[in-house]
Amino acid sequence: MSVEVLRLEGIRKSFGSVKALKSASMTLREGEVVALLGDNGAGKSTLIKAISGVHPADGGAIYVRGEKATIRSARDAIELGIETIHQDTSLAPDLSIARNLFLGREPVKLPFLGVFAPIDFPLLRQAASTLLKRVGISKKLDADAAVNTLSGGERQSIAISRAMQFAAKVIILDEPTNNLGVEETHGVLRFVKEMRAAGHTVLFITHNIHHVFQVADRIIVMRRGEVVAEQTVGDTDLLSVEALIMGVDAATLAEQAKVH
Amino acid sequence: MATVTERLEERRNWWQGLSASPQVTSLIILAVVLAGFSIANPNFLSPLNISNMMAFLPELGIMALAMTLLLTAGEFDLSVGAVFALGPVIVMLLAQQAGIDIGFALLVGLAVCIAIGAVNGVIVTKIGISSFLVTLSMLLIVRGTALYVTQGFPLKSWNEPGIFVSLLAGSFQLGPFKLYVSLYWFIGLTLIAAYILNWSKLGNWISAIGSNRNAAIARGVPADAVKIGLFIAASVLSGLAGMISAFRISAASPVAGTGYELEVIAMVVVGGTALTGGYGTILGTVVGAFMLRAIRNGIVLIGVPGLAFNIFVGALILVMLVLHAMLSKRGARR
Ligand SMILES: Nc1ncnc2c1ncn2[C@@H]1O[C@H](COP(=O)(O)OP(=O)(O)OP(=O)(O)O)[C@@H](O)[C@H]1O
Numbered sequence: 001m002s003v004e005v006l007r008l009e010g011i012r013k014s015f016g017s018v019k020a021l022k023s024a025s026m027t028l029r030e031g032e033v034v035a036l037l038g039d040n041g042a043g044k045s046t047l048i049k050a051i052s053g054v055h056p057a058d059g060g061a062i063y064v065r066g067e068k069a070t071i072r073s074a075r076d077a078i079e080l081g082i083e084t085i086h087q088d089t090s091l092a093p094d095l096s097i098a099r100n101l102f103l104g105r106e107p108v109k110l111p112f113l114g115v116f117a118p119i120d121f122p123l124l125r126q127a128a129s130t131l132l133k134r135v136g137i138s139k140k141l142d143a144d145a146a147v148n149t150l151s152g153g154e155r156q157s158i159a160i161s162r163a164m165q166f167a168a169k170v171i172i173l174d175e176p177t178n179n180l181g182v183e184e185t186h187g188v189l190r191f192v193k194e195m196r197a198a199g200h201t202v203l204f205i206t207h208n209i210h211h212v213f214q215v216a217d218r219i220i221v222m223r224r225g226e227v228v229a230e231q232t233v234g235d236t237d238l239l240s241v242e243a244l245i246m247g248v249d250a251a252t253l254a255e256q257a258k259v260h
Numbered sequence: 261m262a263t264v265t266e267r268l269e270e271r272r273n274w275w276q277g278l279s280a281s282p283q284v285t286s287l288i289i290l291a292v293v294l295a296g297f298s299i300a301n302p303n304f305l306s307p308l309n310i311s312n313m314m315a316f317l318p319e320l321g322i323m324a325l326a327m328t329l330l331l332t333a334g335e336f337d338l339s340v341g342a343v344f345a346l347g348p349v350i351v352m353l354l355a356q357q358a359g360i361d362i363g364f365a366l367l368v369g370l371a372v373c374i375a376i377g378a379v380n381g382v383i384v385t386k387i388g389i390s391s392f393l394v395t396l397s398m399l400l401i402v403r404g405t406a407l408y409v410t411q412g413f414p415l416k417s418w419n420e421p422g423i424f425v426s427l428l429a430g431s432f433q434l435g436p437f438k439l440y441v442s443l444y445w446f447i448g449l450t451l452i453a454a455y456i457l458n459w460s461k462l463g464n465w466i467s468a469i470g471s472n473r474n475a476a477i478a479r480g481v482p483a484d485a486v487k488i489g490l491f492i493a494a495s496v497l498s499g500l501a502g503m504i505s506a507f508r509i510s511a512a513s514p515v516a517g518t519g520y521e522l523e524v525i526a527m528v529v530v531g532g533t534a535l536t537g538g539y540g541t542i543l544g545t546v547v548g549a550f551m552l553r554a555i556r557n558g559i560v561l562i563g564v565p566g567l568a569f570n571i572f573v574g575a576l577i578l579v580m581l582v583l584h585a586m587l588s589k590r591g592a593r594r
């Protein structure tokens with residue numbers, strides 16, 4: 001069994017009186033693709049926001065490569081090698097594609113100037129266009145174009161290519177194929193496989209179970225703020241996964257399917 | 261052959277992009293406004309009048325630079341006009357009444373401005389109250405303080421020359437024009453602000469925060485710290501502008517700068533910076549500052565009655581904003 005990369009133990013998070021996460025635990029290993037499944041409101045996005053530092057957890061522990069980690073901000077997570085593409089927009093629409101791709105980690109000249117250092121624009125543009133080619137966006141995109149001139153799917157592709165470039169240890173994708181066309185969807189799935197081949201760990205949230213069977217090694221199912229099941233993809237089938245998500249018996253589900 | 265047409269195409273796109281950009285619109289309108297006034301009254305371009313405009317311009321312009329960065333990050337500051345008064349009032353009080361060295365008095369004045377900006381920034385970012393409400397309250401507090409400590413009277417004039425006076429309000433003759441060193445301050449600060457916004461890492465962060473704060477935070481951008489810094493910059497530059505003004509007219513009045521906050525915000529948005537954040541232009545702000553000063557000055561010269569001033573100023577600002585809105589709609593459809 002390969003090395004453990006990220007382990008969560010009893011992660012809790014409440015928004016006022018709403019207990020979005022009661023106690024979520026899971027382990028991710030090197031070079032595997034894990035699909036995180038669950039119905040709307042199950043707490044998937046909240047869990048990954050806790051890991052990525054956007055909404056730090058109220059309680060529980062996070063271990064990165066076996067060592068206890070404190071994630072209080074997005075910067076903490078990024079420095080630990082955890083890259084996240086959030087479900088809700090993760091781009092600044094007024095900025096150009098290139099500026100978005102490197103937001104927070106702009107390549108600069110004269111780095112001793114700190115935040116006042118000048119951005120290395122030639123490098124920025126060059127890296128941006130190389131990256132855009134890799135995601136396989138059908139239309140040729142101009143790295144200087146503002147993101148608010150792009151379609152929803154194109155924006156999603158940009159956000160994904162941003163996670164690619166820094167080659168993080170763990171890449172988390174929250175419903176990355178939402179709003180994507182056929183070609184872009186395949187681009188994303190191909191990207192997930194590439195990342196696994198390169199030894200990265202991918203946590204992939206989706207409502208599309210077909211995608212799960214195409215790319216995932218394992219599935220983790222959440223319901224009402226808790227992890228309720230973990231399975232290896234080879235040991236299960238579509239119907240059982242759906243039953244797990246809905247919290248019903250697979251046989252019952254099969255019966256229902258027959259009736260309709 | 262193909263390359264030639266491609267290049268022509270490129271050039272046309274470039275020109276279209278430029279003419280649709282708010283800065284260029286503002287520049288064209290500024291040229292029209294200047295031409296209109298000088299035709300209506302040739303004295304508008306007389307050395308005396310130009311010198312006059314150039315004396316006022318840097319003081320509001322410096323405030324507008326900081327306001328541009330703040331607006332780009334999605335916040336604004338209504339307390340700048342009051343800080344413009346309180347800064348020099350503190351300096352003059354310390355230097356005249358308490359007999360403290362003028363250099364030290366200036367430092368204390370700037371420190372108070374830093375504190376005001378920091379309080380604005382911390383309340384807006386950490387407690388999450390809108391900058392409109394926070395800085396409106398701060399306006400009352402600061403203006404009230406300036407009035408109370410002076411008992412409402414302007415402080416008597418400061419006529420001792422010295423290094424600081426010449427640094428802030430020295431004047432020199434350039435051909436037929438009498439200019440103040442504050443113009444250098446304005447030029448220097450304009451270059452710094454333009455560099456920060458367009459070329460530095462910080463500028464990328466400022467625009468990103470104004471455009472989509474959550475996205476910026478998710479990339480590890482310290483959004484709160486950046487905003488607090490910008491509030492401090494707005495306060496400090498307003499205090500500095502107030503000191504420049506006070507030394508120039510050698511008096512510090514507790515009611516100086518009344519209404520400047522709106523004038524400054526008008527300069528910034530007339531220049532094309534988005535009031536909603538995400539996009540800012542320093543060049544536009546400089547044009548906007550010129551425009552508002554020229555309009556105020558020109559309106560007097562062409563004989564509009566004093567009480568009718570604001571009708572024209574307001575109408576011209578509206579026209580500018582409508583033009584920007586129409587152009588940016590066209591630009592978005594491209
Ligand atoms: N910022 C917030 N404030 C208050 N409640 C929240 C917030 N974010 C999430 N919640 C609540 O927490 C619960 C879990 O939400 P979460 O977004 O994690 O669900 P999800 O599993 O990602 O669902 P979906 O598949 O619809 O994206 C929901 O009941 C939601 O209403």
Ligand SMILES: [Mg+2]
Pocket residue numbers: 044045046087174
């Ligand atoms: Mg979600």
